Amino acid sequence: MRAVTIKDVAKAAGVSSATASRVLSGNPATSPESRAGVEAAATRLGFVPNAQARSLRSTRTDTIALLISDVRNPYFSDLAHAVEQQARAAGIMTFIGNANEDSGQQDDFLAAMLSRRVDGLIIVPQGLGEDAGRPSEMMQRMIASGTPMVFVDRTLAGVEVPSVTVSSARALEQGIARLAGLGHCRIAFIGGPAHASTARERREAFDAALEANGLAPEACLHFAGDFKAASGAEGARWVAAHPARPTAVVIADAPMAIGALGVWREAGVRIGPELSVLSFDEVDTLLMHDPPIATIGHDLSQMGRAAVTALQAVMAGRQPESEQFTSHFTPRSSLATARPITSTMTQGSATP
Amino acid sequence: MRAVTIKDVAKAAGVSSATASRVLSGNPATSPESRAGVEAAATRLGFVPNAQARSLRSTRTDTIALLISDVRNPYFSDLAHAVEQQARAAGIMTFIGNANEDSGQQDDFLAAMLSRRVDGLIIVPQGLGEDAGRPSEMMQRMIASGTPMVFVDRTLAGVEVPSVTVSSARALEQGIARLAGLGHCRIAFIGGPAHASTARERREAFDAALEANGLAPEACLHFAGDFKAASGAEGARWVAAHPARPTAVVIADAPMAIGALGVWREAGVRIGPELSVLSFDEVDTLLMHDPPIATIGHDLSQMGRAAVTALQAVMAGRQPESEQFTSHFTPRSSLATARPITSTMTQGSATP
């Protein structure tokens, strides 16, 4: 039951609450004496200002919120860490919310933030439905509220919010070129959910990269996952059972890759010799894998910093340009020469 | 610039703000007509109650905060996910804060929470200094404030806060027994920072387990890390360069294990045959490693649920018992027969 209010401090210091407030908020219109008295009283009583009352009157909270789409995805926890450290350096407190790749949970968090009036929001947005980018009603309301916000990693269509994203087209083209050079011509793609713009971008980049390398994109080699490990595992089983079994697989994020690799390990599929794997997101687990997995990734701390900088610009009333980084392709030994499969599951036409 | 307040809603519905408030907060003392009118007006105007104002008056926020010690540690992100889902099921919003294994950042977060009056707190506490459990001044103030709180994973000495922890003594004894059975007698320990109670508990359990298996604990085989990857890497180099090179290593958390495994891979140390590795925390990366790493772990979703349940009890005014789970040892192929090292670094007495 704590009750130390600014009035208690004021009384203890023998001044009015107005003066106490001025001292505590650094207003220069205060005498050295009252300053000393109030500060002494405040520390002595252990005064903690009530943030509710303060921001109710002054509309400033000195906090931003970061909404990521999956805490357990190391990609996003790296991002969270980067954002948080950068904000901290600027004297801003960060709350992290988890949308769990779910539009409903995203909306709940947005509603909480809207009623709680944070100073700014950094969001990894989820779209609605199949068109991969329609903002939810709650999101529209959030935007309409005028709360400074910035999108990071993903975007939504038809919405004017500055964003910090990454383009993977070039890296993917390099990766596919490498695979093509190794003789692969049936390359499967385990993709992400329609509600994520990155999922769409990666799939399109994949198709474009195939064409650029003289390979025909085939719909039957696309598997639609949801960016989580379980769907990666499912994708792995789908690949293994595929009638025209692919010799290489590109996976659109790390959790799915991890799920898939677990299945292949169980099934005794040798990564590299039997199946080349290229995954998005350069995370520890993929590098730790044996053989290490080739990745398409980028610097998340850079991206986190850029997001905070952009948000600060928006909070200052400016309109920062959207920024786009470029991811890089790192070949590793999970990419190997295409060979006819000789496992028990072999079927269809074997390339001699 | 949003301005839809409860007064606007009341006016639109032709009632007073008191009635509007009653309707919106589900007070039964309202007529069907005003209920209908207010609800219609609220949705039509897109009314979002101001949480600041609400909780200023009613001291309830329907939010809890979870303070974890490292977002990037998969162990804690699993915990965060579990807590969040459980709280969500109970209609409670969760904010996540990151202490980054740093007492100062922990205190900043606590200060923000104290002034923001969350309904409850679930904390992975950091102690101060070498005695691994002294609460910081801010933490003491937090406790004194009477805010319902629960410790999870770690505890602080001399503080009466219900906690949900895990005991690893038995699992560690089993693990050491297995190592001893494989002929290991120089087992190193890469431990955690003094500010974490788990670090201390694990080191003590390690020493006890050695004794229980007839091995003498030697201080020179203890390496003090900080639960982060970089210190694990350092520990790995320390092991490799150790004058009396150990044949097995126990590592106190996953990030350090990952850091260490990276170094050993670089150095060409073969895990299993050359060096047996047993790590705490059963996370993907360790299972994905080749060979898979033996672990001591436990069910985090169970622990997260227990923490939320305990917190709800505290919030309801009860005093729940502290709960302690037991972790389990899972042997994997990273544990193998002790053999004399024949690598380039070999030195000291070789066992024939």
Next chain:
DNA sequence: TTCAGCTATGAAATCGATTCCATGGAATCG
């Protein structure tokens, strides 16, 4: 000496909801 200008200050309004209190009217009871 007097008046404008400045500074430090306190009283009071304010932010937006909740909640206490009083009240008028309907329903119930003796």
Next chain:
DNA sequence: CGATTCCATGGAATCGATTTCATAGCTGAA
């Protein structure tokens, strides 16, 4: 039928800070 309870309601106080606004006390210029 008169008295009592009950119910929905509006007015006003309240939460704890910030922020006007007015003022008293000083300083410095004319």
